[in-house]
Amino acid sequence: MLVALLLASCFSAVVFPPSLIPQPKSYVLDDPDDSWTLSKKTMISYPADTEGVIDVVNYFARIMRVSTGFAINISQAEQKTGIKLRIDSSLKDEAYKLVVASSSVVITACNSRGLFYGMQTLLQLLPPEIYSKCTRTDIEWDAPICTIEDEPRYQWRGVMLDVSRHFFDVDSIKKLLDAMCLQKLNVFHWHLTDDQGWRIEIKKYPNFHLKGSTSRYRPVPWHNDIPDGVQYGPYYYTQEEVKDVIKYAKQRQITIVPEIEMPGHSLSGISGYPEISCTGGPFEPLPDFSGTIDVYCPGNDKTLEILQGVLDEVIELFDSPYIHTGGDECVKTRWQSCPKCQQRMKDQGLSSYDQLQSWFVQQMANYLESKGRHLIGWDEIIDGGLAEGAAVMSWRGVSGGQQAAKLGHNVVMSPNTHYYLDHNQFPCDDHYQYICCLKPLYVGYQYEPTEGIDEQYHKFLMGVQGNMWTEYVWGEDYDMNYKIFPRACSIAEVGWTQKDKKSWNRFLASMVRAHTKRLEYTGVHQAPITLCATGYWARENVTTQFTTMTWEVTGGVGNAGPYQVAFIMTSGSNALNVQNVRLLFDDKVVAKDESSGTASWEETGNNIFKLTTTESGTGKKVKISADVAAVDASITYGQVILYYTST
Numbered sequence: 001m002l003v004a005l006l007l008a009s010c011f012s013a014v015v016f017p018p019s020l021i022p023q024p025k026s027y028v029l030d031d032p033d034d035s036w037t038l039s040k041k042t043m044i045s046y047p048a049d050t051e052g053v054i055d056v057v058n059y060f061a062r063i064m065r066v067s068t069g070f071a072i073n074i075s076q077a078e079q080k081t082g083i084k085l086r087i088d089s090s091l092k093d094e095a096y097k098l099v100v101a102s103s104s105v106v107i108t109a110c111n112s113r114g115l116f117y118g119m120q121t122l123l124q125l126l127p128p129e130i131y132s133k134c135t136r137t138d139i140e141w142d143a144p145i146c147t148i149e150d151e152p153r154y155q156w157r158g159v160m161l162d163v164s165r166h167f168f169d170v171d172s173i174k175k176l177l178d179a180m181c182l183q184k185l186n187v188f189h190w191h192l193t194d195d196q197g198w199r200i201e202i203k204k205y206p207n208f209h210l211k212g213s214t215s216r217y218r219p220v221p222w223h224n225d226i227p228d229g230v231q232y233g234p235y236y237y238t239q240e241e242v243k244d245v246i247k248y249a250k251q252r253q254i255t256i257v258p259e260i261e262m263p264g265h266s267l268s269g270i271s272g273y274p275e276i277s278c279t280g281g282p283f284e285p286l287p288d289f290s291g292t293i294d295v296y297c298p299g300n301d302k303t304l305e306i307l308q309g310v311l312d313e314v315i316e317l318f319d320s321p322y323i324h325t326g327g328d329e330c331v332k333t334r335w336q337s338c339p340k341c342q343q344r345m346k347d348q349g350l351s352s353y354d355q356l357q358s359w360f361v362q363q364m365a366n367y368l369e370s371k372g373r374h375l376i377g378w379d380e381i382i383d384g385g386l387a388e389g390a391a392v393m394s395w396r397g398v399s400g401g402q403q404a405a406k407l408g409h410n411v412v413m414s415p416n417t418h419y420y421l422d423h424n425q426f427p428c429d430d431h432y433q434y435i436c437c438l439k440p441l442y443v444g445y446q447y448e449p450t451e452g453i454d455e456q457y458h459k460f461l462m463g464v465q466g467n468m469w470t471e472y473v474w475g476e477d478y479d480m481n482y483k484i485f486p487r488a489c490s491i492a493e494v495g496w497t498q499k500d501k502k503s504w505n506r507f508l509a510s511m512v513r514a515h516t517k518r519l520e521y522t523g524v525h526q527a528p529i530t531l532c533a534t535g536y537w538a539r540e541n542v543t544t545q546f547t548t549m550t551w552e553v554t555g556g557v558g559n560a561g562p563y564q565v566a567f568i569m570t571s572g573s574n575a576l577n578v579q580n581v582r583l584l585f586d587d588k589v590v591a592k593d594e595s596s597g598t599a600s601w602e603e604t605g606n607n608i609f610k611l612t613t614t615e616s617g618t619g620k621k622v623k624i625s626a627d628v629a630a631v632d633a634s635i636t637y638g639q640v641i642l643y644y645t646s647t
Contacts, residue, residue, distance in 0.1 A: 016571075016601045019514035020124050021183050021489055022496035023506065024150035031145040036100050038126060038141035040070040043082040050087050052112035055251050057085070060119045067521075069135040083107070083122070085115050094186075095151035098122060100143050116253045117184055121148060128514045131182070131521035154449070156412050156463025157495030158187030158257075159488055161480070164194035164268070165219055165289070166470035167235035172477035174248050179485060179524045181252035183492035183515075188249055189324065189465060191259045192237075195267035195286040199236045200258070204309050207272030209236040215287040219471070227287065242317050250319075257320045257376070262307055263296040263360055264330025270294060276303040278338035289471050293333040298360040299340030308367050315371050322391060325364050328378035330357055354384030362387040376412070379404070395420075395467065398452060405457040414465040418447040419491060421483050422469040425527055427644045428558030428618065432482065433472040441529065442564075442645045445490035445504055466491045478525035485519055485526035486511060505608060509568050512639060535624060535640035542576065542636060546629040550584075553624055553642050557583075557617030562645045563591070565609045565624055567599035572636040575600035577629045581609040583642075584623040590615045598631075599638050 020027070042064075046057045061072040078084055086108045091097070096109040096118035107118035125143035129136045159180055161168070168176075177188060192200045196219060198212030214233035237245070249256050262269075267286055274281030278297040286292060297303050314323060332353040335341040341356060350356050358381070365375040365387040376391040379400025386392070391410040394401025401411040416423075416437075423439040444466070450458055466488055473479050493507060511529055519526050528534075535551025542549075557563070567578050579596040582589050591613040597606035609626075622642075630636050 016513065017506075018125050018144060018146075019510035020121065021507070021510055021515045022493040023501050023503070023510075024121065024148045025498050025501065026147075026149040028147045029144055030100075030147055031102075034102050034145045035142040036102055036105060036145065038064065038068065038070070038143070040068075041081075042070065043073045043075055043079050044085065045075045045078040045082065046085040046115075047087050048076040050112060050115075053085065053115060056112050056116045056119060059116075059251055060123070063123065064130065066134070067130050067132040067136055068139075068141060069137065080104070083119075085109075085119075087111075092151050094155075096121075096148075098146075098148040098150070100125065100146050102145060105143070113253050117150070120181070120184060121150065124514075124518070128517035128521060131518050133521065133523065152184070152496045153498055154461065154463030154495045156187050156465065157185045157492055158189050158412065158414075158463065158465035159185055159484065159491070160189035160191055160259075160414070160465060160467040162191040162194070162468060162470045163199050164191060164197045164470075166473045166480075167197065167199060167233070168477060168480065170237070170241050170245060172480070173245055175477055175523060176481065176484070177245075177249050177252055177254055179481065179519060179522050180488070181254060182518060182522055183489050184496050185488065185492050186254050187463075187465065188254050188256045189259060189467075190256055191261075191324075193259070193261045193268055194265045195292055196289070197233065197235065197285050198268040198272065200242065200260075200314075201236055201238045202310055202313055203239065204313060205273065205306060208269060208310070209272075210234070211272040212268035212285055215285045217287045219287065219289070232287065239313075239317060246318065255320050256318060257322050257324055258314050258318050259324035259326055260307075260310060260314060261326035262364070263298055263357060264328065265326055266296050267292050267294055270296065273306060276300055276306055278334035278341065291331070293331045295330055295332075295334065296360075297338060297340060298335070298356055299338055299342070299344035304363055307364070311364070311367065311371075315368075315373055320373075322374050322376040323368055324376050324393070325361070326377060327357070327361055327381040328395070329380065332357070352384060356384070357381075358384035358387060361390065365390050376410075391462070393465070401461075402452045405453050405460040408457075408460065410460050410462050412462050412465050413447075413449045414467050415447075416467075418444050419464065419466040420469070421466050421487055422472055425483065425487065426558070427561065430527070432479065433474070434483075435469070435472055438644070439487070440644050441487055441490055442504065442643060444487050445493065445502075445507060447494055448499070449494070450499075464491055464495045481525045482527050485524050486516060486529065487527075489515060505566075508566055508641070512568050512641065513570060529641060529643065536638070537576065537628065537640065538637050539572065539630075539635050542628055542630045544630055544632065546577070546579070546627045548625060549628050550623050550625045551640050552621065554620075554622045557585075557620075557622045557642070557644075559618070560614050560616050562610065562612045564643055564645050565593075565611060565626075566641045566643070567597070567607045567609075567626075567638060568641065569599045569601050569636060569638040572638075574636045575631045576636050576638060577631060578607070578609070578626050580627045581611065582625040583611045583613060584625060585613075585615060585617050585620040587621070587623070590617075599636075 064072045083105045091110040096114040099106045109115045202208045213236040217227040218232040270277040271283040392404035393412045423437040424434040576599040581593045583591040591611035593609040599607045
């Protein structure tokens with residue numbers, strides 16, 4: 001059957017809509033019977049007087065040279081054919097217009113960022129093998145004749161990686177950046193310090209990285225495993241390595257936002273400089289995730305002096321407008337008995353320890369503003385009063401972000417209810433460890449950032465972000481990437497695609513048909529769309545008369561709850577009618593949807609069937625059954641996908 005599926009393209013008479021992730025603002029197929037072909041004669045011409053454009057040209061020329069084997073020459077003089085990059089100052093930042101004709105491709109933007117995204121979309125119009133790391137001579141490099149006008153919904157489309165709990169080398173970070181830019185994610189939030197490790201070189205205060213980057217044994221999961229006695233570290237990035245990563249990210253239009261945690265989650269910091277704690281130590285980084293009551297002392301002037309010195313070096317390295325200073329989960333026990341903290345509260349007229357933290361955050365915000373940067377912190381910085389000018393990253397659900405927006409502060413929505421990538425992806429075991437809670441692909445896609453925020457405050461929403469905490473990451477980048485992707489693809493579409501252009505049906509089909517292949521060619525170890533075995537249909541299995549087909553998907557169902565079955569046409573010339581879809585546990589029907597629908601290359605919206613069961617499928621043989629019939633002829637191929645929705 002799989003062989004038949006692979007051969008199906010030979011019989012296909014259908015031009016499928018392009019599998020674009022994220023979906024552009026406007027896409028028009030101008031001529032379904034014609035195409036533009038990338039060939040050995042293709043040249044890229046570009047405006048030489050535009051900042052950064054040569055980096056864009058070289059980046060994409062290199063990708064195309066590797067996969068196609070073509071020279072892909074570049075020229076400042078515009079050619080009659082080939083790929084033409086143009087500047088139009090009337091377009092918005094990051095916006096672009098892409099026109100594919102039979103003889104040429106024209107991409108227009110107001111700057112190099114827009115040109116970059118236009119080129120990225122052009123690659124997605126080509127076969128997914130364009131991202132291959134080796135030359136492919138068996139591919140026709142055709143793109144449909146079309147016009148695309150596009151711009152992002154939000155300016156902040158991010159992924160956070162915690163390198164404190166689990167360290168990742170520079171090559172792993174670069175691989176993640178490559179995968180991010182594939183779907184126009186543009187912010188990499190680098191969580192560099194925490195209780196478990198300090199991961200960045202600070203030259204003025206070297207004990208931060210020299211003493212704070214090593215723990216007594218390798219991190220182990222909460223509550224269950226026994227320490228192995230193997231020292232973890234010293235692991236940190238030199239400033240030269242940081243510069244290298246920033247340069248690499250900039251070439252991919254990604255801004256890196258560093259995070260230096262304060263005043264809590266700071267045990268690795270006070271391990272190097274115990275004098276800026278409330279007790280004076282001694283301390284060492286946590287080798288586990290048990291937590292600590294020892295944090296920075298806001299009553300000590302020396303604390304401000306040293307941490308502002310740290311920020312000086314961070315500002316010198318990073319060019320991001322925002323510096324993240326954490327601010328979450330600060331245990332204030334030590335402050336209650338610290339004479340310096342008590343004196344600070346008296347001097348400043350503060351009546352609570354939340355206000356003391358707010359005062360501390362305000363000092364850091366003022367310092368960053370004096371250096372031309374802005375502070376952003378987790379939503380706890382609202383408690384006790386939000387510092388003037390500070391932006392908020394909402395993680396405790398959405399209420400913190402809603403509150404901050406109403407107060408006129410910029411907001412990034414990264415709620416643990418939708419965008420915590422250390423949460424379970426599947427309702428059953430995938431042999432990886434997670435902290436808790438089910439957050440499948442569907443949950444991230446359905447999130448709407450503006451919900452609960454009046455329209456007048458929408459202007460304060462900078463965007464969305466997924467967070468990859470690493471308490472339960474034990475492998476190298478394959479473990480981390482498996483949990484990030486494909487869920488980051490849904491975050492990318494929420495952040496880029498206009499609300500009225502979102503469609504789960506189209507998104508799912510785009511992922512299945514092409515986008516997961518692109519990620520594979522990029523070298524990303526990603527989770528499947530679902531954990532279950534995927535069912536297939538082929539022209540040999542169906543006729544124009546309704547017959548019952550059954551697919552075993554054992555392994556894809558764990559807990560009871562709502563599931564959906566999607567029928568996605570992958571090739572062929574005719575659609576498939578579907579009705580009476582059933583979920584079976586050990587051959588017993590436990591849920592059914594008696595409605596009718598059609599699996600088609602068109603975005604019909606009725607190819608998804610809802611199945612809710614009150615029974616557990618754990619340890620049982622799981623099957624999907626449906627009555628199917630080809631439309632007019634039997635040339636049709638596709639996939640049957642069972643996935644958990646949680647709603």
